Amino acid sequence: MRIARRELLAGTAASVLALGCTSAAARMVAGNLPWKPDAGTPPPVSANPGVWVFFTPEEGAAVEALVDRLIPPDPQTPGGKDAGCAVFIDRQLAGPFGNSRALYMRPPFADGTPQQGPQSPLTPAMRYRQSLAALDKYCREAFAGKSFAQLSDAQKDDVIGRLEKGPIHLEGASATGFFEMLLRNTREGFFADPVYGGNRNMVGWKMIGFPGARYDYRDWVDKHNQRYPLPPVGISGRPEWGGA
Amino acid sequence: MTQKLPATDVVIIGLGWTGAILAEALTRAGLNVVAIERGPWRDTATDFPTTYAQDELRYHIRHDLFLRPAQETMTFRNNAGQTALPMRTWGSFMPPNGVGGGGVHWNAETWRFLPTDFQLRSHLTQRYGAKFLPADMTIQDWGVTYDDLEPYYDRFEYLCGTSGKAGNIKGVKQDGGNPYEGARSREYPTPPQTQPYGPSLFADAARSMGYKPFPQPSGNLSQAYTNWLGVTLAPCTYCGFCEWFGCGNYSKASPQTTLLPVLVRRPNFEARTECEVAQINLDRSRKRATGVTYVDIDGRSWEQPADLVLLCAFQLFNVHLLLHSGIGTPYDPQTGEGVIGRNYSYQVTSSVTAFFDDKNFNPFISSGAIGMCIDDYNGDNFDHGPLGFVGGGYMGGVQTNGRPILTTSTPKGTPNWGPAWKKAVKENYLSTYQFVTHGSCYSYRDAFLDLDPTYTDRLGRKLLRITFDFHDNELKMSRYITDRLADIVEKLEPRTMEKNPRTGPYNSTVYQTTHTCGGAIMGSDPKTSALNRYLQSWDVPNLFVTGATAFPQNAGYNPTNTVCALAFWAADAIVNQYLKSPGPLVQA
Numbered sequence: 001m002r003i004a005r006r007e008l009l010a011g012t013a014a015s016v017l018a019l020g021c022t023s024a025a026a027r028m029v030a031g032n033l034p035w036k037p038d039a040g041t042p043p044p045v046s047a048n049p050g051v052w053v054f055f056t057p058e059e060g061a062a063v064e065a066l067v068d069r070l071i072p073p074d075p076q077t078p079g080g081k082d083a084g085c086a087v088f089i090d091r092q093l094a095g096p097f098g099n100s101r102a103l104y105m106r107p108p109f110a111d112g113t114p115q116q117g118p119q120s121p122l123t124p125a126m127r128y129r130q131s132l133a134a135l136d137k138y139c140r141e142a143f144a145g146k147s148f149a150q151l152s153d154a155q156k157d158d159v160i161g162r163l164e165k166g167p168i169h170l171e172g173a174s175a176t177g178f179f180e181m182l183l184r185n186t187r188e189g190f191f192a193d194p195v196y197g198g199n200r201n202m203v204g205w206k207m208i209g210f211p212g213a214r215y216d217y218r219d220w221v222d223k224h225n226q227r228y229p230l231p232p233v234g235i236s237g238r239p240e241w242g243g244a
Numbered sequence: 245m246t247q248k249l250p251a252t253d254v255v256i257i258g259l260g261w262t263g264a265i266l267a268e269a270l271t272r273a274g275l276n277v278v279a280i281e282r283g284p285w286r287d288t289a290t291d292f293p294t295t296y297a298q299d300e301l302r303y304h305i306r307h308d309l310f311l312r313p314a315q316e317t318m319t320f321r322n323n324a325g326q327t328a329l330p331m332r333t334w335g336s337f338m339p340p341n342g343v344g345g346g347g348v349h350w351n352a353e354t355w356r357f358l359p360t361d362f363q364l365r366s367h368l369t370q371r372y373g374a375k376f377l378p379a380d381m382t383i384q385d386w387g388v389t390y391d392d393l394e395p396y397y398d399r400f401e402y403l404c405g406t407s408g409k410a411g412n413i414k415g416v417k418q419d420g421g422n423p424y425e426g427a428r429s430r431e432y433p434t435p436p437q438t439q440p441y442g443p444s445l446f447a448d449a450a451r452s453m454g455y456k457p458f459p460q461p462s463g464n465l466s467q468a469y470t471n472w473l474g475v476t477l478a479p480c481t482y483c484g485f486c487e488w489f490g491c492g493n494y495s496k497a498s499p500q501t502t503l504l505p506v507l508v509r510r511p512n513f514e515a516r517t518e519c520e521v522a523q524i525n526l527d528r529s530r531k532r533a534t535g536v537t538y539v540d541i542d543g544r545s546w547e548q549p550a551d552l553v554l555l556c557a558f559q560l561f562n563v564h565l566l567l568h569s570g571i572g573t574p575y576d577p578q579t580g581e582g583v584i585g586r587n588y589s590y591q592v593t594s595s596v597t598a599f600f601d602d603k604n605f606n607p608f609i610s611s612g613a614i615g616m617c618i619d620d621y622n623g624d625n626f627d628h629g630p631l632g633f634v635g636g637g638y639m640g641g642v643q644t645n646g647r648p649i650l651t652t653s654t655p656k657g658t659p660n661w662g663p664a665w666k667k668a669v670k671e672n673y674l675s676t677y678q679f680v681t682h683g684s685c686y687s688y689r690d691a692f693l694d695l696d697p698t699y700t701d702r703l704g705r706k707l708l709r710i711t712f713d714f715h716d717n718e719l720k721m722s723r724y725i726t727d728r729l730a731d732i733v734e735k736l737e738p739r740t741m742e743k744n745p746r747t748g749p750y751n752s753t754v755y756q757t758t759h760t761c762g763g764a765i766m767g768s769d770p771k772t773s774a775l776n777r778y779l780q781s782w783d784v785p786n787l788f789v790t791g792a793t794a795f796p797q798n799a800g801y802n803p804t805n806t807v808c809a810l811a812f813w814a815a816d817a818i819v820n821q822y823l824k825s826p827g828p829l830v831q832a
Contacts, residue, residue: 027284027285027516027517027518027519027541028514028515028516029285029343029508029514029515029516029517030508030511030513030514030515031508031509031511032508032509033287033504033505033508034285034287034290035287035289035290036290041291041292041308041309043293043295043296044296044299044302069661069662070661070662071661071665071666072662072663072666074663074666074667077666077670096306097306101314102307102312102313102314103312103313103314103332103333104313104314104317104330104331104332104333105314105332106330106699106700108698110327110329112326112327112329113322113326114751114753115320115322115749115750115751115752115753116320116321116328116329116331116752116753117320117329117331117332117333117335117752117753118332118333118753119329119330119332157662160661164660164661183660183661186661187649187652188301188305188649191300191648191649191652192300192301192305192649193299193300193301195299196301204648205648207666207669207670208648208652208669208670208673208674209673209674210608210646210647210648210673211608212298213296213298213299214483215294215298215481215483215485215492215493216481216482216483217481217482217483217484217606217608217609218479218481218482220606220609221438221439221440221482221609222438222439222440224440224441224444225441225603225604226604226606227604227606227674228606228608228609235295235296235298235299
């Protein structure tokens with residue numbers, strides 16, 4: 001029984017790459033607790049704004065326009081665009097989420113019941129690419145050559161409503177499937193730790209009163225019905241500390 | 245080509261809670277033990293540091309600590325008339341991976357089952373008559389009793405330092421504890437955790453209606469504790485990153501915080517990680533296991549001979565390895581015969597979401613097992629005669645987290661996006677509380693596990709196939725106990741309240757719990773069980789199988805305390821009986 005090393009690695013923690021296992025056991029642990037800082041799960045690498053990693057400039061503009069209508073700005077809290085949701089999605093699509101590296105992607109692919117879960121052979125990266133191209137085509141046909149980002153807010157909301165409810169036809173892509181994925185990823189970007197590029201300046205957390213990665217509330221657990229007094233903190237600290 | 249390694253006394257497949265418990269007992273008894281674990285080594289300081297363990301996206305949303313479906317998954321269908329399809333990503337449950345197994349990322353609710361849960365068929369038949377049970381319900385007695393297991397529940401709780409309040413010590417009822425629990429030999433090792441606002445409100449409302457609420461038993465500790473192995477746990481900080489996460493504070497009971505520091509220093513213990521057992525090997529008689537064959541990270545195959553094989557993987561993978569290794573007779577749903585794959589069951593959870601105007605729950609101040617509960621509607625603690633169903637669950641105000649990606653409730657009718665959604669999230673985050681029930685799931689003739697005819701894993705093995713749906717009995721139960729929960733919540737006068745009883749069909753994409761059960765169940769008859777009362781295989785006596793795999797059906801509680809009590813019970817049987825005279829511990 002021998003299978004490709006690449007295939008084995010695809011299914012397990014990336015850290016094993018560094019271990020260079022040649023013994024009878026992939027890794028033998030005996031005598032002592034093995035101790036290497038951050039050995040098993042290294043800390044996430046900070047995603048900073050800048051050029052798109054996955055999106056083309058046109059795709060990036062469309063996604064920024066989409067997330068800014070899904071979570072629109074208001075006087076107290078920025079919208080999805082300024083919160084970094086599009087940057088978040090871009091970085092996620094460029095990584096293991098985007099390529100479905102951890103998922104079971106063996107054929108045959110067949111449509112099942114909703115209870116059986118997603119069965120698409122397409123990865124999220126492929127679905128975004130196809131759906132955004134189809135959305136662009138749809139908008140240019142329906143709105144005299146305009147891209148989604150060039151529409152008025154009312155027109156954008158109308159298109160998004162059609163994506164959500166399904167009457168829109170996106171060539172080669174499921175409109176509702178794309179809407180659901182986009183909405184889920186936008187919310188993730190709004191509320192995930194800022195280290196991933198969204199929730200910039202912890203605006204999502206400030207909006208609802210979530211203190212983030214504080215990790216110790218022993219002094220407040222019995223202060224019933226009293227607002228927690230400290231501002232949020234991320235796993236890279238707070239912006240004024242020079243972190244994310 | 246498979247290379248043969250020197251023999252060892254014991255090989256353990258999977259180094260989670262039960263593998264670590266058995267390894268500790270058998271190395272203490274002087275045996276040489278090799279544990280083979282599919283996932284990586286994991287330890288608090290290196291893998292769950294307090295500097296970045298609190299990452300909702302990475303651990304909860306992207307499943308960083310869990311088995312990768314690319315490595316192994318299952319196929320699923322609701323009934324035998326459908327074609328099963330692979331679970332390409334995880335949904336309704338989260339199979340664990342790595343050293344510590346599910347013990348790393350559990351919420352640490354540490355419940356005991358009720359005495360009647362272990363004699364379920366006899367008890368219900370005696371009280372209501374055999375005709376009261378649905379004809380296709382295949383519930384069984386366990387072959388062990390609560391009294392058999394009580395010392396082993398105690399041993400696990402005192403390993404973990406469980407925080408709680410006893411309701412019954414040696415038959416004497418105790419104020420403040422669960423009045424329905426079986427008699428325990430002594431008080432919990434540590435007092436209950438401090439309750440936040442939501443659980444306290446629930447307890448007040450329940451008390452005003454004559455119920456006797458009590459703190460949920462918690463493996464997240466109220467204070468520092470040193471266990472009987474000399475390992476010390478720290479007090480919980482109510483950080484709100486418990487289930488799905490490793491604990492960076494050494495305050496959640498896990499193999500890492502209770503057993504491994506001692507076990508790994510024993511000279512007769514060795515763990516091999518990132519090694520996947522491909523099959524259990526049998527001799528020509530097929531009545532004796534000779535060891536296991538495993539594949540290491542480089543794709544090389546090794547045979548590890550052993551006198552005793554302990555199958556301690558997650559419930560589903562135990563069944564998969566038994567089927568794949570040809571041990572025991574596979575279950576046939578047509579005839580009802582065969583035992584491997586029989587009586588697959590789950591858990592039936594539900595909730596009541598209450599929206600308030602004048603309350604701030606600080607939902608992020610929480611631990612996995614904090615909460616105030618009542619047990620009046622669990623098991624057979626209430627008269628089912630007029631109700632037309634059996635089973636039940638505990639219910640209460642339990643506060644597990646306020647992590648915002650998934651814990652932002654908005655009232656029904658709120659748009660999914662746009663200004664109205666944003667406003668509703670902002671207004672409701674701190675002032676919404678989800679009260680829960682945790683209900684039983686009984687077993688049925690048409691709910692089972694077998695091998696899929698189409699889909700294979702990376703080793704070329706057929707995937708395990710799950711055929712499962714909820715039955716009317718369970719859905720009726722869920723409606724009833726959700727209504728009783730709503731009666732209590734109503735006393736708190738929320739602005740609005742939404743009842744969410746479990747409905748069918750079972751949906752494999754919606755997270756419910758990781759409490760999958762059965763498939764190689766314990767019992768007293770080899771025709772209807774795969775394991776005897778000591779978790780020993782009826783077919784291969786030098787093989788023992790741990791985990792919820794052995795549950796003939798599931799009770800209305802979280803399973804870990806019972807899973808681990810059974811592991812201690814089996815460990816004692818191996819050390820005190822089997823090693824003296826290797827062979828079947830029960831004559832069929």
